[in-house]
Amino acid sequence: MKLLVLAETDGGRVSEKSLPALAFAQQQSPDAFTVLAIGDNLQCVETLTPYGAQAVLTANHPALAKPLAERYAPVVAHYARQLGADAVVATTTTFSRDVLARVAGLLDAPMLSDIIALEQANGKLLAKRPIYSANLIGTFEVEGYPVVITVRGPAWGKPKPANTESPVQVADALPNIPTRSEWVRLQGSSGGRPDLTQARVVVSGGRPLKDPETFEKYIGALADTLGGAVGATRAAVDSGIAPNELQVGQTGKTVAPELYIAVAVSGSVQHLAGMKDSKVIVAINIDPEAPIFQVADYGLVADLYQVVPELIELLKQSNGSV
C-alpha cells in the first residue's frame, strides 16, 4: 500500500502533531510512504525526515502561507494522483478534518475518520474507529482505492527513527490554487505551554474553578509545576473560565497523556470520551460520588483550594523531578 502522509502545518512551520500519522505509515507501509508538507517558506521540515519516508515533499507558495482547506486540498489531491497513492493519511486534528475530507471529495475517495486500528484482508480494508461519542467502537469495511484516512493520535503514538534521513524534495508545478477563501486572523492562547494533544502531562479543570484567574492560579500553576498542558471541561469553557481550544472531550480534543490530572471535573461521558485512554488518571474532587472516580487510577476526595497548593508545594520541594 502506497501512502501519502499530509504533515500538519500552519502554513509557516511543521507541527509535531504530524507524528502519529508517521507512526501509522511506518506500521502499515514501512517502505512506501511519502510525506507532503504545504506552506510558504516552511520551517521545521527537518522534523519529518528521520522516520524512513521515501521523500519529504514540500509545496511552498505565497498563496499557501495560511492553512486554508480550499487552497491546500487541490495540492494534496494533485500529489496523491501523481504518486498513485492508495491512501492519504494525517493525524486527526481540526486541520486534517478540514483539508482531507475536501481531498476525499476531490478524489472521489471513501474516507475513514479518526481510526484506532487498521488491517488489510482480501483486498479490503477493515478499520476500527470510535462512534456514538466514543461510547462504542465500530468496525468498518472499505472497498476501493484510494482511501483517505485520519488517525487518532493517541492510538498510534510516535514514529521510530529510521537508519537513513529522508530526502527533502521541493515540489514543482503546483496545481491551480483557488483563492475564494482568505485567512484573516488566529486568536490563540497556548501561553507557551506544551500542546494539549502532545503533552506528557495534562491538568484539567472544571466549572468549580469559578473564573479565568482562579483557573489559571490553580490549574495553570499545577500544569506548569509538572511541565504539562492545561485542559478544561466543556462546562468550564461554556462558562468562560477557559478558552475553547482547551476543551477536552467529545466536542473538543482527544488526549492520552502519561498522566492526566482532573481537578474538580465531574467526569461526564462527554469528557471521558476525550481522555479515558490516558495512561494514568488522577481525580481530585470534593464529591466522592463524582463519576470521574470510576475511571481514575488514583482518587483524592478533597477541596481543590486546599490540596492543589499543597500538591504544587510538595512537587516543588521534591524538585518536581518530572
Add this chain to the structure above:
Amino acid sequence: MKILVSVKRVPDPYAKISPNASGTDISREGLQMAVNPFDEIALEEAIRLKEAGQATEVVAVSIGSAESQEQLRTALAMGADRAILVQTDEALDAPSVAQILAAVYRREQPHLMLMGKQAIDMDENQVGQMLAALLDVPQATFASKITLANGSATVERETDNGIETIQVSLPAVITADLRLNEPRYVALTGIVRARSKPLETLTPAELGVQPRVRVRLIRVEAPPARQAGKRVRDVHELVRLLREEARVI
C-alpha cells in the same frame, strides 16, 4: 438569499446507546430519535439570518428513511419554509450523502449551504467538506460565528489552535460547531404551522444519483472498560504512588 440546511435523523443525544445482540449495529428498539444537534444549530443560524432580513428562504433537506419526515417537521416547526426528503433505506456513506446533497443543491441553487460539522452517530465530520469539493465552492468548517456582507461570509472557526477567522465568497458550505448559537425551543404555534408547510419527497434516482456505498459498518462493540483505582488519603500519598507505583513523575 436562499439557504439550504441539511438535517440528519440520529439517536437522541441523551439516549443510552448499546450494541445489538449480534453486534452488527446498535440496538434500535425503543430508541428515541432526534435532529442531529449540530444540524439543529445550523438550522437555527439559517432561521436567525432570515429573521434578521439577510435570508429570504430556508430550505431543510434530509436523506434517509420515511421516518426522517419527523425531523423535517421539527425543522419546519423551528422556522424552515419548506422541506425536502430524499428517501432511501440504504445505509449511505459520506461520499454518497455528499453526492445526493450536491444534486439537491444544484436543483435548489441556494446562496449558502449550512450544516452540522458532524453527525453524532458516526462522528465522521466529512460530508460538508466533501460537498464543498463536489460543488467547487469554498468551505468554512467548525463555525462559531458567521457574519454575512457583500457576497461573502466572515466566519470564526473553532480550531485546535484557537479561534481562526476566515472570509469565504458565497456561495459556500459552512459547517456549524457547538458554540454558534443555542437553538430555540419549538413553540406549539410552530408545530401547528409546520403541518401546512410543503414537504416534498424525492428519490436519489429522481435526482440522477446512484449511490455507490464503499464504507460499511459491519461490527459494533463496547470499548474496553477502565477499572476504578484506589482512593488516596492526601497529597503525600498521591505523590508517593505517582512516583513509586505509577512512575509517571
